[in-house]
Amino acid sequence: MTHLPGTARGRRLAVLVAVLALLTTACGGGDLEKALRGGYQTLPRESGSPKDGGTVTVALTPGLTPNYIYPYPPASANGTAIAKGILWRSLYRPSGEGDQVTDASLSLAEPPRYSDDRRTAAIEMKNYEWSNGRPVTADDVVFSLALLKAAIKESPANWSFYTPGQFPDGVTVKASSSHRLTLTTETAYNPSYLMSMLTLLYVMPAKEWSIARTGGPHLDYTRPKNAAAVYRYLTRQSQTPATFAGNPLWQIVNGPYRLKSFDPTTGSYTLVPNRNYSGPGDARLDQVDFKSFTSASAVLNQFKAGNLTVGTLDSSFIMQIGALKKQGYHVYGAAAPARFDPLTLNFENTTGNFDKVIAQRYVRQALQHLIDQDGYVRSRGVYSGAASVNYSPAGSDSPYPPAFGNKAPYPYDPAAAKKLLTGHGWKVAPGGTTTCVRPGTGADECGAGIPRGQAIDFALASASTPAYVGARDIAFASEAKKLGIRITLDTKSLNYLYSNYGNSFAPANKDKWAAQDYGPLYLAAGYPSSNTVFNTGGSFNLGGYRDAEGDKLINASTFGADSGALADEVTHLGEDLPVLYFPTPHTLVVWKDSLSGPPASFRSLLSFLYTPELWYFHR
Structure with a gap:
């Protein structure tokens, strides 16, 4: 003891x-009743006439400073990846809603069509593009699954969602055309469970990343030995935070934003729009700054100083709701x-x-x-x-x-x-x-x-x-x-x-x-x-x-x-x-009332799902 x-x-x-x-x-009664007057569990409606431009400053969760950029940090790195789901989208976007597994509108593919035995799923990709203008294809999905398998083979701890013998074990993906693929499983899965796994499969660029050294030849990643070499190269490239913004590898994204800068000392980073992003949202913002913090009280102080646009607070600050509203913030809270x-x-x-x-x-x-x-x-x-x-x-x-x-x-x-x-x-x-x-x-x-x-x-x-x-x-x-x-x-x-x-x-x-x-x-x-x-x-x-x-x-x-x-x-x-x-x-989501967007885009912050491409400052 x-x-x-x-x-x-x-x-x-x-x-x-x-x-x-x-x-x-x-x-009951007293200051708390006064602080909660008007409530905090009603989600404000979208409002205002959108205008282009502006910078949104987002508070990251205290204590989880990002230090990695490759979407699957190996266990040995003790890493937290930056901008997950913003730089690289998963095949199916998590919904953040209690009764839906995926957000169909923000997913890279149409919903799967299953065989009667639930062991085969036909998937059609949507018309997304990489930031360099190349289409996001079925081959990119094949590549991404190969890298995930390589990570797990190196160490099962490299993916915290892995159980031996289950996804992605026994799962194969074959591209029948540039935008069509077939996913086959040795064992039939519950469709809802399989979809929850596919929300964790980040789609990465096969043509640009299938190398084992800088400037090296492109490898056949369908061969496990080559996939392992590619995985090791990418994770090595992700071990030097000072190079994140300048490394051309990390500029090839399929999400709505790309990395502009990263501070290796604090873990704060800045994103700017991916002009070739073809998904929903107008990406009206000029820039999104993510700021790291060591404590929730530091986040609160920055809200009070007017230096933050969006962020979350834990329930210990519920007494601050009234003050934040007076300062021009919306506050919404619920259990995630x-x-x-x-x-x-x-x-x-x-x-x-x-x-x-x-x-x-x-x-x-x-x-x-x-x-x-x-x-x-x-x-x-x-x-x-x-x-x-x-x-x-x-x-x-x-x-x-x-x-x-x-x-x-x-x-x-x-x-x-x-x-x-x-x-x-x-x-x-x-x-x-x-x-x-x-x-x-x-x-x-x-x-x-x-x-x-x-x-x-x-x-x-x-x-x-x-x-x-x-x-x-x-x-x-x-x-x-x-x-x-x-x-x-x-x-x-x-x-x-x-x-x-x-x-x-x-x-x-x-x-x-x-x-x-x-x-x-x-x-x-x-x-x-x-x-x-x-x-x-x-x-x-x-x-x-x-x-x-x-x-x-x-x-x-x-x-x-x-x-x-x-x-x-x-x-x-x-x-x-x-x-x-x-x-x-209840997580408290806080954002300036000069910022708006679909209510669901703010509710999804309860699950730490960021969709800044749907936000805008209004007139």
């Missing part, structure tokens, strides 16, 4: 006291589609027998009973009313809701948590140390591998931003202490958590963490399958959760024809607790 020195421990205690005081204050906030549990951490303890479903149920979701939502110290309760990986208001709906399977109930523990052989010592007194595998005993005297004592790695993460973790640890469960908080940066605390890509560290709260996890809006996240061997199964029934249900939603199988999967994962569930905070 991590032990804090005296000074740090005193600071932690002061924070704990402050948060607990805030938790006792409901959100297919987002849930998990407290990730490490089922493989053997330190102090944590793996044996957390393997017991009743222990996970008891811990979930200690999370006061309704109280956290109301609390000014956590969400200040700007959140929605949520008890499954599907997220709030999902088109695939669990069978229990919005009724918590394990509602906040410390008495129920205590009963679960005492009923399974634990002596609960409120404020002290709860220990196992009846070891064994019987129905009223502690469970396999748990010795007499075992305590429930573990460290929780808590992300340093956004602010609500630390607040809810402190509240949870305090509630656990009342039942004799010791949870030691260890604050870490988001980048540190991503790099070091994930058994799927940092297996050597599996005994260095027991639980982590890194904020949100986003599944595919429109079809929020937990494939790769909670299935055995899933590439983003950070805690090593394994459950035969869960695997069975995830396979049914992934490969079956019945989309209703997803609701069964969601229900089981809400009840079996591969993670503990926190409320889903």
Whole structure:
């Protein structure tokens, strides 16, 4: 366990006291009611007469500074790619809407036509062009899939959406003409799931990028050896941020904008229109500046100073809505589609027998009973009313809701948590140390591998931003202490958590963490399958959760024809607790009222989907 020195421990205690005081204050009345007058959950309509020109300044998500440009950063690079979906479009554009997988109008291809056995899909490309005037063709899609396969063959961790044996394994793409291709799969997929994978297939220029060295010959990328050489070359070219803007490779784009400049020190960058872009939108803006920030409070300060045009804020700043509106900003907030906030549990951490303890479903149920979701939502110290309760990986208001709906399977109930523990052989010592007194595998005993005297004592790695993460973790640890469960908080940066605390890509560290709260996890809006996240061997199964029934249900939603199988999967994962569930905070989208565009283009910012080609300043 991590032990804090005296000074740090005193600071932690002061924070704990402050948060607990805030938790006792409901959100009704007073300043909060005044701040929320007029609401923030109504999306403003498109307005004004468009005018050409102007620069939009966008705030990037704090803590995720971009440092890579190739769309698929290898795991070893610990990279965040810049302008994803703006420079290079995926074959099908994600919709950002809860009931749609793709945005048909912004996709590079028409919807697939499937064979009866769902193993073949005929796809026709739209008339898009690369920035050098060459058409975007079916061969570009073949090239892009070959590079994705090369990345995964080098390391499965190179694509966080990969599960061995699944997409893109067993998937082939053949171009029958310049604008037509056939996609074939060895195993039939649920069409909605396959489409969610195709929204992640970024289309890259085959003719210009199929080289293994600068100025070298073009290679036959359909040969895996050549595809691997091309992949290694492109990723090497992406390892020097200072060259991003000047490298001619990265100027060949099919999206609405191209890169003008990149600051390798801060991660900020500037985009200008791709004049050969042939998709929807007029690209009226002269320039889009993306600015990096280290904290959400710094973003807020820049909004208040009038230096930002568009950005998002976490729910801890809900009290600022009124002030931002007075300064000429629109504010819209909601829970992002297919987002849930998990407290990730490490089922493989053997330190102090944590793996044996957390393997017991009743222990996970008891811990979930200690999370006061309704109280956290109301609390000014956590969400200040700007959140929605949520008890499954599907997220709030999902088109695939669990069978229990919005009724918590394990509602906040410390008495129920205590009963679960005492009923399974634990002596609960409120404020002290709860220990196992009846070891064994019987129905009223502690469970396999748990010795007499075992305590429930573990460290929780808590992300340093956004602010609500630390607040809810402190509240949870305090509630656990009342039942004799010791949870030691260890604050870490988001980048540190991503790099070091994930058994799927940092297996050597599996005994260095027991639980982590890194904020949100986003599944595919429109079809929020937990494939790769909670299935055995899933590439983003950070805690090593394994459950035969869960695997069975995830396979049914992934490969079956019945989309209703997803609701069964969601229900089981809400009840079996591969993670503990926190409320889903409302992301606040903020933009100047002098800027307008289709309302959906601002709502999609909840899912970090940027469509600046649809925006304009109005007269």
